[in-house]
Amino acid sequence: MSKSASVVRLFMGFILIATGVHASCPIELSPPSVVVRYGDPVTINCSTSVSPLEGLGWEVTVNGTGIVEVNHLPWTVANLTEWTISPSCFFNPSENSSHTQCFKKAKVVLYTFPETISITCSGDSKGVMKENKDYNFTCDIHNIAPVQNLTLRWYKRDTIIHTETFDFSAKEPMNLTSVLLGFTPTRQDNGVTFRCEAHMNLGSEGPKLNLSSQEYKVTVHFGPELQCSGTDLLEGTDLLEGDSLKNHCLVEGNPTPSVKWLKDGQPIDPGIPMSRTNSGLYTVEAEGSSFINKTLRVHVLYGPELKCPSSYTALEYSPHNITCTFEGYPQPEIMWYRDGEEVELPANLKRRDTGQYLITASNNLSSVNTTLEINVIYPPSEIVELEDSEVELGSEFWLKCSSMGNPRPKYFWNYYQMSNVVEKSEDGVSYLLIHNATAFNNGSYTCHASNERGNVSKTARVTVKGARQECPIQISPDRMVIQYQGTSQTAKCQVTSTAITNVKNKYWQIRKDDRIDNEDWRDVDTYKDWDLRPVCIATFVGIGTCQKHLKFTLYKTPDSVSLSGQTGPMEEGKQYLMQCDVANVAPASNLYVYWHKGKERFNIGTFNDTTPTPVNRSSTVTLTAHRDHDGTQIWCEARLHFMPTAPDTPAVPSKSHKMIVLYPPTFIKPETEMLEIKAASRVL
Known part of the structure; x- marks a missing residue:
């Protein structure tokens, strides 16, 4: 290729x-x-x-x-x-x-890595600096690459005070300058050294290169300054008798200053012990890095004396006239302590101020003290530790009532009293112990604390979980059913508690603004009290106001019950609507209409009607005619149902209707095919 x-x-x-x-x-x-x-x-x-x-x-x-x-x-x-x-x-x-x-x-x-780096300062070339003046340090690094791998560290003595890295992406060598800004020397920095170090980290493949500059030593010039121990020079200085100015007041500076003391313009020996007659104005002159001339007043001290009564009794919020006398120079500082903590006694004493106090008078020479017992008479404080509680049914728990007062308060409780509640007092605290908690332990518990100065109270709510709050009222009978134009009955409203102190009041509320303050009630108008709602209301200690309703019903049996619908013959298989009409009956919600067919009760009609007054109501059924119904009597009857709280009223029936059902003939096949027919007989 x-x-x-x-x-x-x-x-x-x-x-x-x-x-x-x-x-x-x-x-x-x-x-x-x-x-x-x-x-x-x-x-x-x-x-x-x-x-x-x-x-x-x-x-x-x-x-x-x-x-x-x-x-x-x-x-x-x-x-x-x-x-x-x-x-x-x-x-x-x-x-x-x-x-x-x-x-x-x-x-x-x-x-590439340089052979040297240098450090310079904006101050004196010899390292001399003025105290509290700002200076900058500069570190110069020449011809270094790659700079992104470089870390520059600044050291004060051997402590790192600043670290700098560089995010330049260039690979070629660069000249770098790092400036450490804002060094403000103090006299404690005299003799301290600074340096900068370059650290090149080239990873695991390369060397780790380090290079340090020369050390820059700092010399800090300050003063001269006059320093008198524990003294504000504007106010003067205090000396114990026998002490000297030389030991008490030092003149400091770098370089070391020359010092001269004068009184009334005449030189004195600051090393001579001072007496109280030496109090007055003194002048000190010192020359070093600069020149100072200061004047200060010198006082000679003596110890405090203190006189106070040993005890004091006061009414709360009344101004006190406790008088303690003291003297000394400088003027002693008076401190009040209670239980080891510094306090300030108020002009009007309060209950919390009762107790023993330690009173001290002190200055920079010595300290004296005495004790004072203060007794503040005050009414009971707000009750604490009595809080709302939620407890389990059948459990045992306690309520705690605590109040501070002088004299010690006495306690009493308001609550719905039960045999399972026991009161107990111990160490100025009152307790209610409740055993086997029941629904009647639900309610409020009020604790009262009192003494000769006043009284306070607090109420807590107790909730017994799983126990429904019951109203301790019993109505007898709990259901009253009276016939229209009949005889009135008597209802009793009684409380179930045996403790008379539990009941505040009790009465019947029959109608609006109709209150009866009797245990018995029988005021019923059997002609018109259709919607009467009697309520027995009572107010109990701890429980509050509760009530129970007497279930009252004024009823009227029907004037008539009639049956209507198909009165003629019915055809088998067809449906027919039958209606039972009940006239002038009350209340309709208790009305039951029973449908009868022969000996069979085949339907019951009820009514969701809350109307209490007499009304006309109808019940309907749908019948499907069948030959078996032929000749059967059908009727309905009405009855007011109050069971089980009261007997039902007698049934009021309608007239019965005889059902006639028409249906086609049906041939019934004989059991044998052959029939024997005698002469002169009829065959149907």
């Missing part, structure tokens, strides 16, 4: 690979990636196990090859200096091969 044909096939292979026709290329590069120092030699081997083949080739700007019919083809450069080099090995298969033309690129990283 000609060389030009190989080039065409190679170009076609590029297209196939680029479009994803063949995803695997049988080429192995060794090594697949290399890291080379600028000017050093490099060799990469390209090989394939496929045979036969047309050949392998290297396409590269330096020392490239054509297609060579070999299974192993190296690419070698003696001095690599091209920064953007990107060699590719090409594979051309034989004409009948299952492989396609393809190529692989080798990764080549060319680098």
Whole structure:
């Protein structure tokens, strides 16, 4: 095959690979990636196990090859200096091969690393800096590549204070400058050193290169400054008797300043012990990096004295007149403590202020203290620990009522009293213990706490899960059924509780604005109270107001019951509508119409009618005539049904109707084919 044909096939292979026709290329590069120092030699081997083949080739700007019919083809450069080099090995298969033309690129990283890097500062060339002034450091790196593999680290002493990387994509060498901005030295930085380090990470194939700049040593100049221990110079300085200015006030600076003390314009020896008669104005002059002249007032101290009463009693919210006297210089600080914590005693004492207090008077010389017992008389506090509860049916639980007061409060409870509830008091707390919780333990429980200063109360709600709230009312009888124009009856409304204190009130509510405050009620108008709804209402401690309805019915039996529909003969197989009319009956919701056919009850009619007054109602049935019905009596009867709470009314029947059913004759075949007929007999 000609060389030009190989080039065409190679170009076609590029297209196939680029479009994803063949995803695997049988080429192995060794090594697949290399890291080379600028000017050093490099060799990469390209090989394939496929045979036969047309050949392998290297396409590269330096020392490239054509297609060579070999299974192993190296690419070698003696001095690599091209920064953007990107060699590719090409594979051309034989004409009948299952492989396609393809190529692989080798990764080549060319680098260069400087021999030195330098650090400079915007300050004095000798490293002298002024305290609290801003300075910048600069690190210069020349002729380095590739910069994207470079990490620059700034060190203060041996601590990294800044790290910088570079995202330049260029492969050629660059000159880089890193600036560390805003270093503000303090006197603690005197003698500290700075340096910058370059770190080149070329991956697992290459070396890890490190280079450090020279160290830059900082000298910080400050002062002179006058420092008196624990003293604000604007207010003066305080000395214990026997102390000296030299020990108490120091003049600091770099370089070390010269110092002179004066009083009333005359030099003094600052090392002489001070007495209280030496209080006054003093001047200090110091010269170093700069010159200062400061004046301060010196005080001589003596210890505090404190006098307070041992106890004090007050009414809550009343202004107190507790008087404690103290003296000392400087003026002592008075502190009040309670239970180890600092407090501020209010002008008007409250219940929480009762207790023992420690009072201290102190200054920078000494401290003294005394104790004071304060007793505040106050009414009971808001009740705590009494909360709504949800308990299981049959369970045992307790309610807790706690209040703080001085004197200690006394307790009493309001609730629906039951035999399974026990009251108990212990350590100023009241408890309600409930055993075997029932539905009657549902409700509110109010605890009252009182003493000579006042009283408070709180209510909690108890819910017994699985127990329906019951109204402790019993109505006897619970159902009253009275006939129209009949005799009235008596209903009793009684409470089931044996504790009289559980009941607040009880009455009958018969009609709107018709209240009867009696246990018995019998005021029924049997002529017109069709829609009467008597209710017994009672209010109970703990439960509140509840009620029970008396199931009341005023009824009227029908004036008449009549049957209508087909009264003449019926044809077998046809359907006929029959109607039972019930006149002037109440209430219709309790009306039952029973249909009879001979001895058979074949239908029952009911009514979803809530009208309480007398009405006319009809029940209908559809009959399909049959010869068996011929001669059968059919009728209906009406009855008011109140069972099981009251007896049913007697049935009121209609007149019966005899059914006549017409049907065609039917020949009945005899059991034998031969008939014996006597002379003179009739054959039907």
